Amino acid sequence: MMQDLNWAIGGEAGDGIDSTGKIFAQALSRAGRHVFTSKDFASRIRGGYTAYKIRSSTDQVESVVDRLDILVALTQRTIDENLDELHEDSVIIYDGERTEMEDVDIPGEMIGLSVPLRRLAEDAGGAIMQNTVALGAACEVAQFPIENLDSALDKKFGAKGEAIVENNKEAARLGEEYVQEEYDHDFAYDIETTDNDYVLLNGDEAIGMGALAAGCRFYSGYPITPATNVMEYLMGRIQHFGGTVVQAEDELSAINMALGAARAGARSMTATSGPGIDLMTETFGLVAQSETPLVIVDVMRSGPSTGMPTKQEQGDLNMTLYGGHGEIPRFVVAPTTVSECFQKTIEAFNFAEKYQTPVFLLADLAMAVTEQTFSPEEFDMDAVEVDRGKIVDENDIEAWTDEQGRFQPHFPTADGISPRAFPGTTGGAHMSTGLEHNSLGRRTEDTETRVEQVDKRNRKVETAEEKEDLSPREFGDSDSDTLVISWGSNEGPMREALGFLEDDDVSVRFLSVPYIFPRPDLTEDVEAADEVIVVECNETGQFANVIEHDTLTRVERINKYNGIRFKADELADEIKAKLGEEVTA
Amino acid sequence: MSSDVRFTDFKSDKQPTWCPGCGDFGTMNGMMKALAETGNDPDNTFVVAGIGCSGKIGTFMHSYAIHGVHGRALPVGTGVKLANPDLEVMVAGGDGDGYSIGAGHFIHAVRRNVDMSYVVMDNRIYGLTKGQASPTSREDFETSTTPEGPKQPPVNPLALALSAGATFIAQSFSTDARRHAEIVQKAIEHDGFGFVNVFSPCVTFNDVDTYDYFRDAIVDLADEDHDSNDYDAAKEKILDADKEYQGVIYQDEDSVPYSELHGIEGNMSEIPDGAPEDAMDLVREFY
Numbered sequence: 001m002m003q004d005l006n007w008a009i010g011g012e013a014g015d016g017i018d019s020t021g022k023i024f025a026q027a028l029s030r031a032g033r034h035v036f037t038s039k040d041f042a043s044r045i046r047g048g049y050t051a052y053k054i055r056s057s058t059d060q061v062e063s064v065v066d067r068l069d070i071l072v073a074l075t076q077r078t079i080d081e082n083l084d085e086l087h088e089d090s091v092i093i094y095d096g097e098r099t100e101m102e103d104v105d106i107p108g109e110m111i112g113l114s115v116p117l118r119r120l121a122e123d124a125g126g127a128i129m130q131n132t133v134a135l136g137a138a139c140e141v142a143q144f145p146i147e148n149l150d151s152a153l154d155k156k157f158g159a160k161g162e163a164i165v166e167n168n169k170e171a172a173r174l175g176e177e178y179v180q181e182e183y184d185h186d187f188a189y190d191i192e193t194t195d196n197d198y199v200l201l202n203g204d205e206a207i208g209m210g211a212l213a214a215g216c217r218f219y220s221g222y223p224i225t226p227a228t229n230v231m232e233y234l235m236g237r238i239q240h241f242g243g244t245v246v247q248a249e250d251e252l253s254a255i256n257m258a259l260g261a262a263r264a265g266a267r268s269m270t271a272t273s274g275p276g277i278d279l280m281t282e283t284f285g286l287v288a289q290s291e292t293p294l295v296i297v298d299v300m301r302s303g304p305s306t307g308m309p310t311k312q313e314q315g316d317l318n319m320t321l322y323g324g325h326g327e328i329p330r331f332v333v334a335p336t337t338v339s340e341c342f343q344k345t346i347e348a349f350n351f352a353e354k355y356q357t358p359v360f361l362l363a364d365l366a367m368a369v370t371e372q373t374f375s376p377e378e379f380d381m382d383a384v385e386v387d388r389g390k391i392v393d394e395n396d397i398e399a400w401t402d403e404q405g406r407f408q409p410h411f412p413t414a415d416g417i418s419p420r421a422f423p424g425t426t427g428g429a430h431m432s433t434g435l436e437h438n439s440l441g442r443r444t445e446d447t448e449t450r451v452e453q454v455d456k457r458n459r460k461v462e463t464a465e466e467k468e469d470l471s472p473r474e475f476g477d478s479d480s481d482t483l484v485i486s487w488g489s490n491e492g493p494m495r496e497a498l499g500f501l502e503d504d505d506v507s508v509r510f511l512s513v514p515y516i517f518p519r520p521d522l523t524e525d526v527e528a529a530d531e532v533i534v535v536e537c538n539e540t541g542q543f544a545n546v547i548e549h550d551t552l553t554r555v556e557r558i559n560k561y562n563g564i565r566f567k568a569d570e571l572a573d574e575i576k577a578k579l580g581e582e583v584t585a
Numbered sequence: 586m587s588s589d590v591r592f593t594d595f596k597s598d599k600q601p602t603w604c605p606g607c608g609d610f611g612t613m614n615g616m617m618k619a620l621a622e623t624g625n626d627p628d629n630t631f632v633v634a635g636i637g638c639s640g641k642i643g644t645f646m647h648s649y650a651i652h653g654v655h656g657r658a659l660p661v662g663t664g665v666k667l668a669n670p671d672l673e674v675m676v677a678g679g680d681g682d683g684y685s686i687g688a689g690h691f692i693h694a695v696r697r698n699v700d701m702s703y704v705v706m707d708n709r710i711y712g713l714t715k716g717q718a719s720p721t722s723r724e725d726f727e728t729s730t731t732p733e734g735p736k737q738p739p740v741n742p743l744a745l746a747l748s749a750g751a752t753f754i755a756q757s758f759s760t761d762a763r764r765h766a767e768i769v770q771k772a773i774e775h776d777g778f779g780f781v782n783v784f785s786p787c788v789t790f791n792d793v794d795t796y797d798y799f800r801d802a803i804v805d806l807a808d809e810d811h812d813s814n815d816y817d818a819a820k821e822k823i824l825d826a827d828k829e830y831q832g833v834i835y836q837d838e839d840s841v842p843y844s845e846l847h848g849i850e851g852n853m854s855e856i857p858d859g860a861p862e863d864a865m866d867l868v869r870e871f872y
Contacts, residue, residue: 029872030872197872198872199868199869199871199872200871200872201871205871209867209868212861212864212867213860213861213864213867214860215856215857215861217668217853217856218664218667218668218853220660220664237867239848241861242850242851242853243853244667244847244849244853246663246664246667248660248693249689249690249692249693250689252657252660252690253657253660253689253690253693254660256653256654256657256660256661256664257660257661257663257664257667258664259651259653259661259664260633260651260660260661260662260663260664260665260666260668261664261665261667261668261853262664262668263631263649263651263661263664263665264631264664264665264666264668264669264672264853264854265668265669265852265853265854266668266669266853266854267853267856268664268668282654283653283654283657285654286653286654290651376868376869376872379867379868381859381860381864381865381867381868382859382860384859384860384864385859386856386857386858386859404598406598422669422854423628423629423631423649423665423669423672424628424629424649424669424671424672424852425628426628427628428628428649429627429628429630429647429648429649429650430649430650431597431643431644431650431651431652432650432651432652433643433644433651433652434652434653434654435652442599442644443644
């Protein structure tokens with residue numbers, strides 16, 4: 001009996017696909033099973049094919065695979081779109097009583113279960129619960145104890161009152177019983193539950209949670225897919241900690257408000273996606289030049305311009321690395337997993353304040369919208385450290401004043417980091433500007449001062465390179481001659497790909513790099529390998545170019561830019577192909 | 586805050602580089618007087634400005650200040666004030682900064698009604714780029730970029746503010762020092778967004794909207810029977826294209842500032858050394 005389960009629900013946008021998927025993911029998580037979800041959605045409110053997929057196992061899962069075991073199909077298109085992933089033991093649940101599904105085409109050997117979803121939902125109290133009926137049916141097919149689904153329904157609908165919860169439970173029960181009674185079939189699934197406790201969340205939520213843990217008190221943003229969830233998450237919660245979220249009139253305003261709050265001393269953040277980053281770029285320069293600590297989240301999606309708003313891509317690396325006129329010291333940190341979104345957000349706030357620079361937190365759509373299970377220990381609040389850097393108060397401000405008693409917020413220190421006085425600090429009044437300035441913050445075009453201040457700001461990068469651990473995460477066989485490098489959310493599929501490769505006796509050393517700038521020097525690693533392959537979701541190989549530049553060595557590339565994230569099995573095949581190995585699939 | 590603060594305490598030791606005779610001297614002096622009169626001192630004051638002649642003000646004043654990018658001073662001020670309500674936040678801008686590139690932010694800052702003041706040095710021309718038409722330039726005002734005049738009506742900033750739901754609208758004349766300072770002071774004292782449009786003549790590039798013109802044209806509302814709490818009366822004055830009014834034109838005495846409506850209080854710069862005490866609840870939500 002199969003233990004891994006690949007489940008999906010698909011239909012038209014507006015059919016409640018997302019929330020139904022989330023409920024089933026929650027049920028599996030509450031049953032102590034690992035869950036990895038992916039969403040296939042279009043950029044529209046209603047209509048258009050949309051699907052929510054869940055891969056679940058008792059082991060940690062890091063990727064989607066080309067396999068679908070149970071499919072809840074609300075439309076014929078849902079079946080057609082997923083033909084490649086369906087197999088002979090696949091079960092398709094659909095409502096044969098709905099006119100548009102009467103002549104449904106169930107391919108080949110697959111098992112089609114016609115369940116009157118709408119009619120049973122009406123029996124339970126309302127047609128709106130048809131998806132819940134399907135979940136009950138899926139529980140029966142998977143031999144998955146329906147109590148877990150009850151628990152997820154409690155969580156989802158608890159706030160809406162007892163009646164709605166009970167009706168949904170009844171709807172699920174009717175779905176389960178219908179399959180039991182009408183289909184005398186021994187399905188291929190009998191999935192196991194465990195006593196493990198997991199939390200289930202996506203990257204956007206992890207970024208929001210990290211921000212709250214790190215003491216973020218001010219967030220301003222403008223809604224944009226796929227970054228909006230960060231704002232929505234914070235909106236309900238930041239007030240509890242004495243902070244606020246402002247929905248700005250545009251991205252220009254959003255980053256300027258965040259800049260203002262940061263200068264007032266708040267830990268401050270904004271989040272957007274590619275087009276918003278473009279709009280923020282002018283102020284990004286001001287943030288850097290005025291040495292204001294600010295965290296700017298870019299949840300990447302396909303570009304350029306409006307591109308494909310709901311599709312995966314890692315195309316903004318160059319933008320975050322080089323964007324803005326002039327030369328600007330910055331941090332670019334790219335979390336590689338959902339739980340790293342939490343940890344790296346905390347780190348981003350510390351970098352911002354320790355080095356008084358803008359920090360780009362570079363996440364991507366695949367990670368931001370993917371719900372994944374983790375041990376709660378990965379979100380360890382006791383481990384959170386807050387480093388606010390060189391803050392001076394009224395007692396030590398005198399050490400940083402000039403002979404006329406004027407505070408010097410841009411004093412050219414040896415490590416490049418100057419004293420910082422929050423407004424309100426007695427004796428600290430000073431001016432900040434995007435103009436080149438002297439140690440007082442006042443405009444200057446003096447050639448020596450210009451060089452002194454440029455050097456001062458750039459010394460911060462050198463200081464960070466010395467002080468911070470920027471090492472990549474390492475997986476696979478450390479002695480292998482093949483080195484694979486990736487960044488961002490490719491870590492998950494690549495880690496699973498290592499397993500597939502191992503099965504075929506292909507050994508690979510894998511480095512997942514979360515620090516884009518400053519970044520680790522990979523020269524030795526690259527030189528030690530016979531073959532170096534850089535994996536990324538873009539066409540031009542932006543990170544591969546950076547590595548070639550750093551190491552003066554040509555590297556191989558695996559690029560995917562069709563809008564869909566890498567799958568583990570696909571990645572394993574591509575790596576084998578690069579190595580001249582035979583691909584069996 | 587100390588009561589013995591004088592307005593000169595807000596002066597920096599940097600001499601202003603505005604042209605001799607520029608209206609901005611008087612505008613700035615009035616701002617400093619109003620700040621001192623309202624019991625503020627440089628260390629609790631935050632001045633925000635954008636780009637242009639008006640943008641230089643942070644350099645010539647002594648306070649916490651930021652000189653931002655063009656047109657975006659209001660969002661910066663909003664962030665400062667919400668993050669630390671103890672600070673007195675004053676935003677300064679020009680007619681280009683506020684009504685052209687920053688017009689979008691102006692409307693939204695007005696409707697957001699954050700408790701800060703916004704002083705616009707309106708000289709009806711672009712001065713720092715050497716004399717092009719601004720959004721408040723007259724329809725027939727000939728400049729290097731509008732040789733036959735802009736041929737479009739000027740923006741009426743007061744009407745923009747009123748239509749966006751302003752709770753305080755005032756206008757002053759930079760050289761009428763006492764009145765100007767008094768009006769800015771009222772803007773500071775207002776519970777919400779205090780907007781003051783200041784006639785601040787450009788002596789170098791604007792030979793139409795001059796000191797002499799304003800001296801003749803201005804009607805002081807203090808001399809008229811004007812009730813600033815009366816919305817309709819304010820609307821009438823604001824839409825009167827034939828007169829240049831000085832004074833508080835409209836004030837909503839029941840104004841509730843943004844932070845109060847949104848339950849924001851306290852200085853956000855104060856945070857714990859590690860995660861907040863109940864942070865584990867954030868994780869538990871995801872079980």
